[in-house]
Amino acid sequence: SGQAVSPHFEISTNRNRLSCKRNTTNLNHHIMSSAVSSGQAEIKKYQEYFIKVDPDQDDKATEIKLLSFKRPHMRAFHCSWICFFTAFFIWFAIAPLMSEVQLTLGLSKQQIWTSNICSVAGTIVMRFINGPLCDKYGARILMGVVLFAASIPCALTGLVNDATSLSILRFFIGLGGSTFVMCQYWTSRMFTKEVAGTANAIVGGWGNLGGGVTQLVMGSVLFPLFKLGMSAEQAWRTVCVVPAIVGMIAGIVTVKVSDDAPKGNYSEMKKNGTMPEVSAAASFRGGAMNFNTWLLFFQYACCFGVELTMNNAAASYFKTKFELTTESAAAIASIFGWMNLFARGLGGFVSDKANAKMGMRGRLAWQTLCLVMEGVMVFIFANTNSLGLAIFIMVIFSSFVQAAEGSTYGIVPYVNPPCTGSISGIVGAGGNVGAVCFGLGFRQLETKQAFVLMASCIVVSGVISAFVCIKGHAGLFTGQDSDEVIAAYKGQKTATTLQVPEQDAEAAEAVEE
Numbered sequence: 137s138g139q140a141v142s143p144h145f146e147i148s149t150n151r152n153r154l155s156c157k158r159n160t161t162n163l164n165h166h167i168m169s170s171a172v173s174s175g176q177a178e179i180k181k182y183q184e185y186f187i188k189v190d191p192d193q194d195d196k197a198t199e200i201k202l203l204s205f206k207r208p209h210m211r212a213f214h215c216s217w218i219c220f221f222t223a224f225f226i227w228f229a230i231a232p233l234m235s236e237v238q239l240t241l242g243l244s245k246q247q248i249w250t251s252n253i254c255s256v257a258g259t260i261v262m263r264f265i266n267g268p269l270c271d272k273y274g275a276r277i278l279m280g281v282v283l284f285a286a287s288i289p290c291a292l293t294g295l296v297n298d299a300t301s302l303s304i305l306r307f308f309i310g311l312g313g314s315t316f317v318m319c320q321y322w323t324s325r326m327f328t329k330e331v332a333g334t335a336n337a338i339v340g341g342w343g344n345l346g347g348g349v350t351q352l353v354m355g356s357v358l359f360p361l362f363k364l365g366m367s368a369e370q371a372w373r374t375v376c377v378v379p380a381i382v383g384m385i386a387g388i389v390t391v392k393v394s395d396d397a398p399k400g401n402y403s404e405m406k407k408n409g410t411m412p413e414v415s416a417a418a419s420f421r422g423g424a425m426n427f428n429t430w431l432l433f434f435q436y437a438c439c440f441g442v443e444l445t446m447n448n449a450a451a452s453y454f455k456t457k458f459e460l461t462t463e464s465a466a467a468i469a470s471i472f473g474w475m476n477l478f479a480r481g482l483g484g485f486v487s488d489k490a491n492a493k494m495g496m497r498g499r500l501a502w503q504t505l506c507l508v509m510e511g512v513m514v515f516i517f518a519n520t521n522s523l524g525l526a527i528f529i530m531v532i533f534s535s536f537v538q539a540a541e542g543s544t545y546g547i548v549p550y551v552n553p554p555c556t557g558s559i560s561g562i563v564g565a566g567g568n569v570g571a572v573c574f575g576l577g578f579r580q581l582e583t584k585q586a587f588v589l590m591a592s593c594i595v596v597s598g599v600i601s602a603f604v605c606i607k608g609h610a611g612l613f614t615g616q617d618s619d620e621v622i623a624a625y626k627g628q629k630t631a632t633t634l635q636v637p638e639q640d641a642e643a644a645e646a647v648e649e
C-alpha cells in the first residue's frame with residue numbers, strides 16, 4: 137500500500153479505509169507510490185515526472201536540468217526567468233536613453249531622479265500584494281497578467297511631454313517589477329528547499345540579466361537603429377514599443393504553456409480536492425509577523441536596491457564622469473547587469489553548498505561575506521577616477537551584489553514555509569524600498585557622497601546577519617540546528633509536515649474592511 141499526498145490533506149491508503157484530515161498533511165518517508173491500494177492513482181495532472189522528485193515535499197524536484205523545458209518543473213523554471221527578464225526589458229527600457237529625454241524635455245537632475253525613484257516605487261506595494269496572492273492563486277496567472285499590464289504604459293512612453301507625465305508613466309511601468317515575487321515563489325513551489333537556493337538564484341539572476349541586456353539593446357542597438365530613419369527625439373519616443381510587444385506576447389504564452397505546481401494548476405487542484413482554499417490574509421500576517429522577514433527585507437534593500445539604483449544611474453554616471461557618448465555609456469553600464477549571467481546563481485549555489493556542510497549557519501556566513509565585500513567595493517568604486525579601473529571594480533562590485541541577492545533567497549524558504557509567498561513578496565519589496573532610499577540620496581547629494589552613504593548601509597546590513605534566528609536552525613553565532621534539520625541537509629529522510637496558512641478570521645475581516 138502507499139499514500140496519496142496533497143498539500144492540505146492526508147490520505148491513508150489502508151485497503152478498507154480512506155480518511156481525509158484537513159489543515160495538515162503528515163508526509164512519511166516510507167511513501168513508495170502515488171497509487172492507492174485500490175489501484176487508483178492520486179489525483180494530479182502528471183502521474184510520472186521526467187525529473188527526480190521528493191514525495192515528502194509535495195513532488196518538488198530535487199535536481200535542476202537546465203537544458204530541459206519539460207513540464208511541470210523545468211517549464212515553470214524557464215518561464216519564471218524569461219518573464220522576469222522581459223519585465224526588466226520593459227521596466228528599464230527608457231533608462232539608457234534618459235540623457236536624450238532630459239535634453240528633449242529640458243529636465244533637471246532632480247527631475248530625472250524623481251522619475252527614477254517613481255520607476256522603482258511603483259512596484260513596492262505590488263510586491264506586498266503579490267506575495268499572499270501567489271499563496272492563494274499560484275504564480276502562473278499573476279505573472280502573465282502583471283507582465284501584460286505593465287507593457288501597456290511602456291508602449292505609451294513616446295507620449296510624455298514633461299517631468300510629471302514622465303514620472304507617472306514610469307511609476308506604472310514599474311509595476312512590472314513585481315513579477316520578481318512570482319519568479320521566486322514559482323521555483324520555491326517546484327523545487328525542494330535543499331536546491332531552492334540555487335533554483336531561485338538562477339531564475340532571479342537570469343531575470344535580472346534583463347537589466348544589463350536592456351542597457352545594451354535599447355541604448356546601443358535599437359536607439360541607433362531607429363535614428364537611421366528619424367530624429368533622436370522621434371527615436372526615443374518610438375523605440376519603447378518593441379519591449380512592450382515582447383512583454384505582451386510573453387505574458388499570454390506563459391499562462392498557456394505552464395503549470396502552477398508539480399501536481400497541476402491551483403484551480404484544478406482545488407476542484408479535485410487535493411488543495412484547499414488558502415487565506416491570503418493569514419499568509420501575509422504569518423510572514424509579516426516574523427522578525428527574520430524584516431531583517432532579510434533590509435539586507436535585500438542593500439543588494440537588489442543597489443542593483444536597481446545602478447540600472448537607473450550607471451549610464452548617466454559614466455557619460456557625465458568620463459564624457460562618453462550615450463551609446464558608449466549604455467554599453468559600459470550594461471556590464472553591471474551582465475554579471476547576473478552567473479553571479480546570482482553562484483551566490484545561491486554556494487549558499488546551498490554551505491547549508492549542506494554547516495546548515496543555516498553556513499548560509500548566513502556566506503550572506504555576511506557577500507554584503508560586506510559588496511560595501512567595500514562600492515567605497516572603492518566611488519573613489520576611482522580611471523575609466524578602465526572603474527569598469528573593473530564595477531564588475532567585482534556587481535558580482536557581490538548579485539551573489540548577495542541569490543544568498544538572500546536561499547534563506548527565504550526556511551523562514552516560515554507555509555507563508556513563503558508572502559515572505560518572498562515582503563523581502564522583494566525591500567529591494568525596491570532600498571532603491572527609493574538610495575535614489576533620494578543620489579537626488580539630494582553629490583554623486584560621490586551618495587555612493588559613500590550607500591556603501592555604509594550595505595556594510596551595516598551584512599553585520600545584521602548575526603541577528604537572524606530561524607526556528608529549528610542555528611544562527612550565525614548562537615543556537616544549533618535541530619536533529620531533524622541536520623538530517624534534512626545531510627540527505628537523510630525524516631518524516632515532515634507541510635502546512636498552509638489557515639483562515640485567520642480577524643485578519644480576513646481587517647482586509648475586507
